[in-house]
Amino acid sequence: MNLAHEYIKDYREYTSYEDLKANCRLTAPEDFNFAYDIVDRYARETPEKRALVWIDDNSDEAKVFTFADISRESKRAAYWLTLKGIKKGDMVMLMLRRRYEWWFLLPALHRIGAVAIAASDQLLKTDIEYRTNAADVKMIISYDNPHVQEEIEKAMEKSPSVQYLVTVGPSREGWVNFHEEYEKIDPEFPRPVGEAATHNNDPMLMYFTSGTSGYPKMVLHDFTYPIGHIITAKYWHCVVDDGLHLTIAETGWAKASWGKIYGQWICGTAQFVYDMNMLKPDKMLTLISKYGLTTFCAPPTVYRFLVRQDLSKYDLSKCQRFSTAGEALNGEVYDKWLEQTGKRIYEGYGQSESAVICGNFMDSPVKPGSMGRPSPAYDVEILNPNDKPVPNGEVGELCIHVDQGHPYGLLTGYHKDISLTAEAFDGGFYHTGDNVYRDDDGYIWFVGRKDDIIKSSGYRISPFEVESVLQKHPAVMECAVTGVEDAKRGQIVKATIVLVPAYADKDKKEMEVEISTFAKENTAMYKIPRIYEFVNELPKTISGKIRRVEIREKDKGKDLEKIKQDF
Template sequence: MSSLYHEYLVDDRDFTDYEDFKKNCKLKTKQDFNFAYDIVDRYASDFPGKRALVWINDEGEEKTFTFDDISRESKRAAYWLVSKGIKKGDTVMLVLRRRYEWWILMPALHRIGAIVIPATDQLLQSDIEYRTNAADVKMIISYDNPIIQGEIEKSMPNSKTVQYLVTVGKEKRDGWISFHEEYEKAPAEFPRPVGEAATHNKDPMLLYFTSGTSGYPKMVLQDYDYPIGHIMTAKYWHGVVEDGLHLTIAETGWAKSTWGKLYGQWIAGTALFVYDMNMFKPAKMLEMISKYGLTTFCAPPTVYRYLVRQNLSKYDLSKCTRFSTAGEALNDEVYNKWLEQTGKKIYEGYGQTESTIICGNFLELSEIRPGSMGRPNPLYNVEILDANNKSVPAGEIGELCIHVEDGRPFGLLMGYHKDVALTANAFDGGVYHTGDNVYMDEDGYVWFVGRKDDIIKTAGYRVSPFEVESILQKHPAVMECAVTGVEDPKRGMAVKATIVLSPGYDKKDPKEMEIELSTFAKENTAMYKCPRIFEFLPELPKTISGKIRRVEIRERDKGKDTDKIKQEF
């Protein structure tokens, strides 16, 4: 057995059920744990031919890397980075989409002790300026896309700390250092640092800018023990298998990439499949799962909504032992259609940029309840609290919180970089506040209700946007929807549904669709939850990470009475 996750389990055995798992699954670390040395190099030493990464793109290129390859090339990259003046504590931004170099540079920067900032290629000049100044970025490494590199160049006059721009790929650009031209000349040598240059468990390792639904992004800081927490994500939720091939659909600029495309998966001994696609095509994705024999797969619910509309009988999904989802709540309509067509379940999970998986359907340790996020991760002491930090009874809505009185568990953020007040507020009362409203049923399953500021209070009732959205998405006309509250003189708030119609329905008369969907809602849920206002859009407003910006819809509707809104739509 070549996987290393066993070394980080206090009780190394198979668990019989969820209660056994909850009570006895505990993780441990090693002194000065560093993912590059203790995972990548260990595999390279003990199992040098073990497959680590299979990378393909839409241009027909394909590369396979062993752990020996990753170890060697990340040492070479670390040597080169140090030659440019990058040292422990420096911040380096990576804008690499799904380029394979990301899997070389991440461990390279961990070797040095530099703080990595993964970033998306959707950033604009102002976004880049904010990030470089807020985090004192010293180097930006970007793939050779002229649009994002143009935005980076425009930001440079106001990005005073940036000393180097590095380009990755075939296209050269004036004023940029060519990564491949320089790093490939460096020796593949980088001894583990000692003394002041050595890394320690609680040193900062990774910094993510959360996309946020309003205001400036927060800077989430994670330490060197963070990867260990993702054993729970990969082994027990994704269900990755020894020497398997796992795909999580995520661009490397998002925290979901370190959730699903790096740490836990490699610790648990599976290889990563990376499809560097130009755009998402459902049929092409299913073809990749079938052609390459993926063993585990994770994608957000939106992707499953597109996949389930394909003729799934055309694809061989037999080798894929586990499908999982996170990023937003999964409605039971998609779950049931997927199960009906494939015979396979979708295992839901929930977490944040600030954490590893917080709740999930872990292996086969308990039944799945479609629509639920599953049960709490044993590493996190989860409790549902009211506004006064008091526990609420089963079935009652409150905020999902994690106790930290006895210390911060593996995978939970160190804090918000340079923001003492925000950090103190997040950890107020000896618990970490997720900001998400949920309820827990009698059996300990957690059900998502919405962000605290998304809850709609109408005529004395509290309405969960997700609950109404799940009802509407059962109708074939609804591709995507966002439910929000609108000021109403009679009810306080009225329920509004903003909808993207499915192909074929988008040509119908909006008034007819409004009547049809309103009738459907009234037939399937309580009257007080039914939308009284409908708006049809070609797309929903979203953050650059793809999360629906209900706040933008609410802001646009603020101050308008319901009659005026109905006239506008």
């Protein structure tokens, strides 16, 4: 059973990307609610259909939850939440990593019409204080990690809106024990009517963006947001009915919405969840093989680790589709994966503010490193600073038309920030803030955030383009390319590099010469880094994106002339 077809207008099987883009149109019924219209529908009509297969590092075998289980437990959780005073419009923060209770509590909040706020377990006291006060959070639900819960407790003195701290693990002083209380509750929760009923334009879910600069923005999505992810799941991930899909993402950031619940369940595939303490490539590949995953999505960083394994040791034959997003995929990783598995990696691009905006959809040809082509859900334009379309090959800002209606899966706005919302939706477009260009085949290539572009001697240099070259060198695990102020050129290119462990103890001056020589042989002279810095780790946002702005800030005022290379 697959419910996706009911939300695609005049659905039929599409024969090509061009057919998909021209004819696939999403549609939402009045007052759509994911919990009642998807979870409960499956539970009524196919109660034994798998919804969730969950395992952690302490388990030998996975727990299996059917849609009947998810429906029952999310109703029980919704009833319990209302007994704690949670009502429509209240803000509830979930810090659950990948605990299976997330799949009970998220639909439970949807049933009530409360707003779920996804939050990473990496947040510290000040991060939590900012979020609770910015969003007027009423309840925080956390898993039983002492460090996480201690940071939450530290934040409570300056978090007056929070009425309850809830733990899904063992009892903790000052906390409500979720399992102890909710398991006593009747698993019934009728769909609310009247003022308590939810509507399509009501707020449902909120994400704090990664915050590459400044405080994180509060991205608000309404109840139609899950429908936008039908495109993500069906035509980019290419999930299959009664299949088993794994997206490697922690539930505290938006990739969880992309790959761990909405589109996948609407399309009838079960979620495989590995609640890992840290990435172990061998364990990950073993689980893919053991449980017969049919589709898999991970950021390029994960593929860089996986491809270093002997992939012939693992049976990946049941996995029909591998996909990636979050940053540009290095061509060498793509080639090695294809060589060892015979399977392509299909890239995609989007934001916390959206569903997948561009991607390699269906079986369309792949250009490694490209974001793919525009999603059928969005009418995309590449604009210059005057909001005029640019020709192929010219860099501009990726934007989405909103003048003919608000697309499904796109944010409704930034919570409590009218001016920022107006700026983002200026001129009949949603402005992504990302610079790209389109090639003659219609594929879109990421250049960088508008403030990441390096301008050197009249050239506009994409940090991602230089990083993609450097990452082909076997010594480079990760790198970040930034611009450094220079009297002669305006800016020069700097590379901040994390070395592969096997190279970590080598002389850094020798490594600089080796990598610099490699860069000269593989890219244009004007793009070559003039400055190299080797570090143990790169500064990143909570969601794992590199904070180039932090590197730039640290470099201000430094005397870098002595280590600058002249060519």
